[in-house]
Amino acid sequence: MTAHTLFRGRRALAVLASVAAIGVAVAAFALSGGAPGRAFPALVPAAAPAGWPHLTLPNGTAVLSYPPSLRPAGGDADAVSAAQVSPSGAFELYLNATPRQGGEQPRGWAAFRLRLLTADDAASAREVAAAQDVTFRGGTGSCVIDTYVTRIGAHHYQEIACLVQGRTSASVIVAAAPAATWAQASPLLLRAVAAYQVR
Numbered sequence: 167m168t169a170h171t172l173f174r175g176r177r178a179l180a181v182l183a184s185v186a187a188i189g190v191a192v193a194a195f196a197l198s199g200g201a202p203g204r205a206f207p208a209l210v211p212a213a214a215p216a217g218w219p220h221l222t223l224p225n226g227t228a229v230l231s232y233p234p235s236l237r238p239a240g241g242d243a244d245a246v247s248a249a250q251v252s253p254s255g256a257f258e259l260y261l262n263a264t265p266r267q268g269g270e271q272p273r274g275w276a277a278f279r280l281r282l283l284t285a286d287d288a289a290s291a292r293e294v295a296a297a298q299d300v301t302f303r304g305g306t307g308s309c310v311i312d313t314y315v316t317r318i319g320a321h322h323y324q325e326i327a328c329l330v331q332g333r334t335s336a337s338v339i340v341a342a343a344p345a346a347t348w349a350q351a352s353p354l355l356l357r358a359v360a361a362y363q364v365r
Contacts, residue, residue: 206295206311207356211303214361221246223263227335230263231361233354259343259351261358266329266336272298275308275329288314294324303363305332313345324348326355332364 214220214231221230224244232248236259239249250259270278276296283291291314300307307330315322325342339362343351 206297206309207352209300209302209309209356209360211301211360213303214358218361219248221248221263223265223337225265225335227265227332227365228263228330228337228339229363230261230339230358231363232261232358233259235259236261259354260341261355262340263362264338264340266338270329270336270338272306272308272329272331276310276312279310279327280312283312283314287316287318289317289320290315300328302328302330303361305330305336305364307331309359322346326352326359328359328362330362330364334365337364 217234218231219234219236221232221238222228223230223246230246230248233250236248236250239247239260241247241262242264245262245264247260247262249257249261252258275298276293280291280293291312294311294313296308296310298308300309307328309326309328311324311326313322313324322345323342324345325340327338327340329336329338339359341355341359343355
């Protein structure tokens, strides 16, 4: 299975190796719109730690920061991605940013994202938590944490996907990990999402 197949558009599959060195506090709080009994993590917008490289969307409207253990990855011409790959070629961490491509809107974003997943590579997708009016660097976003199973290989992943509106344009940031490692992966993934900057 190739990177293009797995991560086309705003999709991301990921695993996380080590997050112990990332000192980020991720406090949880309940928000309306999330799955019953679930909480959406508080995202506190902040510049990326010193030493994190940056990728700017080709249209210049957003900047994705990523840990130095990742490397830029190929993908759609209008998007930027960074990945950490194992010696066997498996993705261990993947971040992606893509300009808004048409139908995405802040209201109803979670349902839109789930429909997008199941229309493409996912056999099933389920919302875990969602939030609106999330503050980002330079804008405001709607976010969803969801879990899905791929049609090919029945791989189970969890992701956070946010539609972020800046002053002049909107874009989507996605960060994901296998569901089995989400608890370990989420602090670093959320740190990268919180550092996302829109213009």
